[in-house]
Amino acid sequence: MINYYYDNTNDLKPFTHQLDANDDTLPPDNALRISPTFKEGYCPCEQDGKWILIEDNREKTVYNIETKEAVKIDYIGPITNGFTSLEPFEFCKWNGEKWVLDEEQKNDFNIKQHQINIADLLSEANNEIHILNDKIELEIATDDDKKLLKKWKLYRIQLKSIDTNKLDIELPVKP
Structure with a gap:
């Protein structure tokens, strides 16, 4: 027995x-x-x-449908409400049954990336313009330096005129 x-x-x-x-x-x-x-x-x-x-789902990974946080199950029974075994992906939201692409979240991210990229390009343009202005002020600039300064200034103006709230932007060509 x-x-x-x-x-x-x-x-x-x-x-x-x-x-x-x-x-x-x-x-x-x-x-x-x-x-x-x-x-x-x-x-x-x-x-x-x-x-x-x-x-019994113990040791399986589930995901919080609000925070997307991964959690290991440590209990017997069905998966607790508010969690799913479906793995989330970038720019997703829970629609009650599955993860779906959150277009607004994706677009917001892309717009912020455009703004960061343009800020970096503006910083680079400002640095180049400062150096070229220093050369002119010190009277060591060549004619090519003076032409390049105009190109960098035009480039900076083109960057500043970009509407960063749009999804599709076209960057000007760097001098």
């Missing part, structure tokens, strides 16, 4: 282990003498003197 033990401190009373039993004794309060059935993805649990199979 075998005692099949379960954790009676857990509400679901999941199977824990088995041990040989004495033929002339009754099973302890936290054991059955009926062998549990095992099935992939399920955990046998005691209920009313029988084993039932409960969904």
Whole structure:
């Protein structure tokens, strides 16, 4: 005979282990003498003197549908509301059933990237203009330097005239 033990401190009373039993004794309060059935993805649990199979997702990764945070499951039973096993992707939102592309989030990101890129290009243009102005002020500028200064100034004006709130922008050619 075998005692099949379960954790009676857990509400679901999941199977824990088995041990040989004495033929002339009754099973302890936290054991059955009926062998549990095992099935992939399920955990046998005691209920009313029988084993039932409960969904078991322990050690699987799920994602919070609000924050997209990944969490390892440490409980028996179905996936808790507010979580999904579907992995989120960049610029997505939960539509109640699955992750879908969030166009607004993607567009906002692209606009911010345009603004950062243009700010970097403006900084580069300002540096070049300052250096060329220094050369002119010190009277060491060549004719090519003077022509290049005009090109950098025009480039800077073209950069400043770009509407960074648009998704499709065209950058001017750098001198």
